[in-house]
Amino acid sequence: xxxxxxxxxxxxxxxxxxxxxxxxxxxxxxxxxxxxxxxxxxxxxxxxxxxxxxxxxxxxxxxxxxxxxxxxxxxxxxxxxxxxxxxxxxxxxxxxxxxxxxxxxxxxxxxxxxxxxxxxxxxxxxxxxxxx
Amino acid sequence: xxxxxxxxxxxxxxxxxxxxxxxxxxxxxxxxxxxxxxxxxxxxxxxxxxxxxxxxxxxxxxxxxxxxxxxxxxxxxxxxxxxxxxxxxxxxxxxxxxxxxxxxxxxxxxxxxxxxxxxxxxxxxxxxxxxxxxxxxxxxxxxxxxx
Numbered sequence: 001x002x003x004x005x006x007x008x009x010x011x012x013x014x015x016x017x018x019x020x021x022x023x024x025x026x027x028x029x030x031x032x033x034x035x036x037x038x039x040x041x042x043x044x045x046x047x048x049x050x051x052x053x054x055x056x057x058x059x060x061x062x063x064x065x066x067x068x069x070x071x072x073x074x075x076x077x078x079x080x081x082x083x084x085x086x087x088x089x090x091x092x093x094x095x096x097x098x099x100x101x102x103x104x105x106x107x108x109x110x111x112x113x114x115x116x117x118x119x120x121x122x123x124x125x126x127x128x129x130x131x132x
Numbered sequence: 133x134x135x136x137x138x139x140x141x142x143x144x145x146x147x148x149x150x151x152x153x154x155x156x157x158x159x160x161x162x163x164x165x166x167x168x169x170x171x172x173x174x175x176x177x178x179x180x181x182x183x184x185x186x187x188x189x190x191x192x193x194x195x196x197x198x199x200x201x202x203x204x205x206x207x208x209x210x211x212x213x214x215x216x217x218x219x220x221x222x223x224x225x226x227x228x229x230x231x232x233x234x235x236x237x238x239x240x241x242x243x244x245x246x247x248x249x250x251x252x253x254x255x256x257x258x259x260x261x262x263x264x265x266x267x268x269x270x271x272x273x274x275x276x277x278x279x
Contacts, residue, residue, distance in 0.1 A: 056165060
């Protein structure tokens with residue numbers, strides 16, 4: 001039996017969310033808000049901050065673990081870009097997890113999968129959480 | 133832009149101290165959809181044994197990137213050429229409102245691949261006594277062929 005339930009979480013990401021994250025984090029890179037700069041850099045369009053994707057994934061982990069203070073470590077690779085269209089619908093990000101057995105330190109490893117459509121957008125995403 | 137390899141293993145200290153405010157924690161929590169009372173309600177945070185509001189786990193990007201930006205400004209790479217490749221955080225304790233944080237960063241590794249540069253940057257976020265609060269490791273790709 002898994003030591004932790006990890007119900008799948010779904011998040012919608014719109015251009016407004018990118019602007020909100022840019023302000024909250026201080027990451028003003030224009031590839032996250034300017035189509036002109038994004039396409040000039042060879043990107044398909046404005047992309048979400050990797051850190052927004054990681055932040056939403058961490059929010060899912062925090063929910064599974066029972067609080068943001070229980071997430072002791074979290075490491076990800078940004079394997080695929082999340083292109084966010086300039087419309088009201090945005091894109092959907094689905095975050096699922098699989099908890100493993102606790103290590104000697106008592107922390108539970110959680111392997112996290114984040115998908116935008118069929119595309120995995122995080123790789124080697126592993127959190128370690130305190131459950132007690 | 134300089135050859136990043138010349139900066140490897142030189143510790144750089146971000147200027148000044150980053151003061152963590154309640155407003156910034158609430159704002160960041162809203163931006164990542166974190167609804168825990170620990171991030172919103174001071175009484176709930178204190179009841180859980182914390183001095184003040186608890187930051188979401190990836191809030192650590194705010195103080196740790198102060199060090200990363202220090203490295204990237206020395207490298208001289210324009211912001212729009214930078215793409216985030218990897219990120220990891222290890223928390224020695226949660227960041228809470230009222231924390232005063234200093235950040236030291238070091239470019240651990242610089243690898244050139246076909247005109248792009250893969251930079252591995254390690255940051256340590258500490259309290260004023262030097263006690264580490266969070267360690268972070270980032271890979272930033274500086275893309276070739278800037279527009």
